[in-house]
Amino acid sequence: xxELALHxxxxxxxxxxxxxxxxxxxxxxxxxxxxLTISVEDNGHGMERGFVARVLDPFSTTRTTRRVGLGLPxxxxxxxxxxxxxxxxxxxxxxxxITAIFELNHWDxxxxxxxxxxxxxxxxxxxxxxxxxxxLVDEAEFCFDTRGLKAELSPVPLTEPKVLVFLRRYIxxxxxxxxxxx
Amino acid sequence: xxxxxxxLDDLRRLRDETKRVMEDxxxxxxxxxxxxxxxxxxxxxxxxMTAILEELDKRQLSVNVLQTGCIGMCQNEPLVDIVxxxxxxxxxxxxxxxxxxxxxxxxxxxxxxVEDLVIGRxx
Numbered sequence: 120x121x122e123l124a125l126h127x128x129x130x131x132x133x134x135x136x137x138x139x140x141x142x143x144x145x146x147x148x149x150x151x152x153x154x155l156t157i158s159v160e161d162n163g164h165g166m167e168r169g170f171v172a173r174v175l176d177p178f179s180t181t182r183t184t185r186r187v188g189l190g191l192p193x194x195x196x197x198x199x200x201x202x203x204x205x206x207x208x209x210x211x212x213x214x215x216x217i218t219a220i221f222e223l224n225h226w227d228x229x230x231x232x233x234x235x236x237x238x239x240x241x242x243x244x245x246x247x248x249x250x251x252x253x254x255l256v257d258e259a260e261f262c263f264d265t266r267g268l269k270a271e272l273s274p275v276p277l278t279e280p281k282v283l284v285f286l287r288r289y290i291x292x293x294x295x296x297x298x299x300x301x
Numbered sequence: 302x303x304x305x306x307x308x309l310d311d312l313r314r315l316r317d318e319t320k321r322v323m324e325d326x327x328x329x330x331x332x333x334x335x336x337x338x339x340x341x342x343x344x345x346x347x348x349x350m351t352a353i354l355e356e357l358d359k360r361q362l363s364v365n366v367l368q369t370g371c372i373g374m375c376q377n378e379p380l381v382d383i384v385x386x387x388x389x390x391x392x393x394x395x396x397x398x399x400x401x402x403x404x405x406x407x408x409x410x411x412x413x414x415v416e417d418l419v420i421g422r423x424x
Contacts, residue, residue, distance in 0.1 A: 125342050132342070132368075236348070240347045243335075243350060243367065244365075244367035271312045272315070272316045273316075275323065278366070280366060281363075282319055284358040285315050
């Protein structure tokens with residue numbers, strides 16, 4: 120994966136497959152502490168302890184169409200290469216939280232990439248799922264919450280192409296401001 | 302409508318514009334499905350999805366767009382399926398954002414399958 124934003128999209132797909140109805144994505148770029156933290160938390164069906172222990176192994180997957188699952192192991196490897204780590208907190212029946220930490224100025228840190236495209240792509244077709252995206256850069260914060268938006272747009276669903284195109288531009292602008300502010 | 306979401310008025314204007322597009326939707330029974338498993342994402346499915354949304358917005362089409370996981374044809378990702386009532390399910394493989402205007406213009410709008418990109422059919 121060339122962008123961290125693609126890893127985030129991949130983690131969210133895992134949450135959707137796990138039946139999540141609420142997915143919270145947080146990106147925290149703490150320049151003073153030289154630390155980037157990315158977390159994806161869901162209320163999906165969670166994983167048993169034994170499976171959590173194996174999930175970072177590239178030869179482990181729940182999928183039946185192909186026997187090798189690569190998403191989490193790839194992100195784990197990237198975090199390790201960038202002076203960080205990846206942790207999985209999961210409770211069967213309650214949900215899963217994946218947290219990846221990186222050194223913000225590490226040579227090997229992939230670019231964050233196009234978060235606006237990642238967010239709008241994950242919204243496609245997901246009328247039943249709510250998303251919360253918080254992005255912090257030091258003290259500045261951008262927050263995107265589908266719950267408030269849905270109420271305002273009703274009866275137009277958030278999943279309409281026209282709305283998603285609009286939201287991608289909106290998020291892109293907001294993130295540019297967030298990074299331009301420092 | 303472009304630019305910033307400054308306040309609730311912008312959002313309401315977007316809602317009203319979108320409602321008009323939905324009311325005269327052309328291909329309501331057509332579905333576009335993009336593979337969004339790890340393999341699809343790594344191969345560029347997000348860019349293909351973004352291009353599809355842009356193209357539908359440009360043409361003022363209100364079509365059901367969906368995402369799906371890995372279906373075991375990872376070597377052909379990104380995969381895009383078009384489902385139309387009379388044509389069944391057509392699968393396009395190794396789709397690039399540049400292919401999207403052709404798939405939407407020919408197939409979604411006019412029902413003409415883009416033969417050179419097809420890798421599978423299901424009735």
